[in-house]
Amino acid sequence: MLRFIICGLAFVLLSFSAAADPYRMTLSGASPSGLWTMIGVGIDGAIKDSFPGSDVTYQTSGGGLANIALIDQGKVELGIAHDAELQIATLGAKPFARPVTSLRAIALLYNWAPMQMVITKAFAEKYGIHSFDDLAAKKPPLRIALNKRGNITEHVAIELFKAIGVTVDDIKKWGGDVIYAASDEQGDLMKDRRIDMFANGVFVRTSFIVQAGDAVELVLLPVSERVINTVSQELKVAPFIVKAGSYPWQPVDVPTVALGAVLMVNSKMEDKVAHDLAEALHKHIDKLQGAHSSLKAITPEFLASQKVIPYHKGAEAYYREAGLLK
Template identity: 80%
Template sequence: MLRNIVCGLAIAFFSLGAAAESYKMTLSGASPSGLWTMIGVGIDGAVKDAFPGSTITYQTSGGGLANIALLDQGKVELGIAHDAELHIATLGAKPFRKPITNLRAIAMLYDWAPMQMVITKAFAEEHGIRTFDDIAVKKPPIRIAFNKRGNITEYVAVEMFRAIGVSLDDIKKWGGDVIYAASDEQGDLMKDKRIDMFTNGVFVRTSFIVQAGDAVDLVLLPVSDSVIKKISQELSVAPFVVKAGSYSWQPTDVATLALSAILVVNDKMDDKVAHDLAEALHKHIGKLQGAHGSLKAITPEFLTSQKTVPYHKGAEAYYREAGLLK
């Protein structure tokens, strides 16, 4: 009898311990508002549901490049980074001084942030520009706004121009200008007709593009297969098609490239912790899907679809258990 009581208490104790398990971690994102903040809310909600009492605290940062450095140094447990950022980190390319090879994926978060080359219709017609590649041929005096220096979308855009044989100095030599501006400022510059074109890697129908299109007639320039292939190989970003009608002024499909975002950790993270994170995101995927309208497309299979860096062993083990990886 006594033995049964002791065994029962032991079982209850260990069950209570498992049920009471919780995690306190910091997630390094980007700005204090915007999509990555909402992704942080979704991740926090999923982990809370799976492990009551847990808290995933969102920390602002300079973005994916900064997050990679923080993870490499063990200063945060979780970080969000774009595929292109992770790729250049593994190569040790600028701004990194050496290859960063100790990062591992927990889950893919999105892969639908296309590089959008938006030009005013008036300027495009005046200079005979129908495609992105035409800029290299026509050499127009174009005023272009890139995202702020250090932002990965600025980096990718510059590489795309290089792929068509155009440097930023070339643009200035043609009588044009190069401006660095955040997304909303790009929209304002376009509405005020202070630029002829902007380039950014954001979701289709992001508000600043829609609002700019309401004020000025715009064109979304298609990118050639050769540029898409070159940049895909060099930066580990994927081809993407902006479907016809995504904007009222865009009647046909437009080919380009898209950035992906990945939840990453240091490879020193305990296997069980990584396993539990993957399990939380899978079993409570609704928290991610509900965090922002653009995340509704996330599926269980999508969580395992990135190929830029290896999955953490613990996360990989869970996904295999769940039948999401073979």
């Protein structure tokens, strides 16, 4: 009898030890101090709570496109990419030489970073511009700032212009100019009145937009349903409404498209590991919600709702067990 008790106790202890084995992983994000860094802290916290002693090391990179390559090559275990970047990779469009088929999702992290087409009120009134589509008809000498070349928001902006039949060369032919600048620099250019418009995909009330609006009267241009549908289908970005009153100078709802971000892994990851990751994020979702004020809206159902790439088999199995997928 004593032997059976000892053997049983040993089995329980061994099972507990195996279940509690810590994970050591690298998460490839973007800048060392941006939103994705905060998301990395939340992911690390959730995994630590589920598997004490675990450590998720945040690694800076060039952003989602670079992270896709790192995941595809098996150089990191975890990566973050925008939905539009995942779609580009899946199609094998530039900068990828071929379709990338190794990407699998663990969780959707957010989908509320709208493309905000912000123009000065003075310029809009001077040229009779009431919507984004009006730019194609009016052909004004527009000085516009887009994000840096290679940044996904620059790509989405170019595709939005393409959907209204406008290219960068067209803008220059109208007597305008296109400047490529990071978000904070765009705000400074607007405050200094060196540009008439910027187009960027960031959270509503991001500080550089708020500060620009404190210095210059601004207008948020609505995007037509036709353009929204075209770009949404092409890039897998989501239709979005910037609610009236989000800015003091924005009295009505403004339709546009929004970028989302996905936690991804390689399809070769063991099913158990992917299952554990999904379970950790679900059961300790408070770690994600508390990582940044903009992430408070994340729900368990939301984690399992992205549709750009397949979920990893292990993550999918967990979400089905938890009733989050049918």
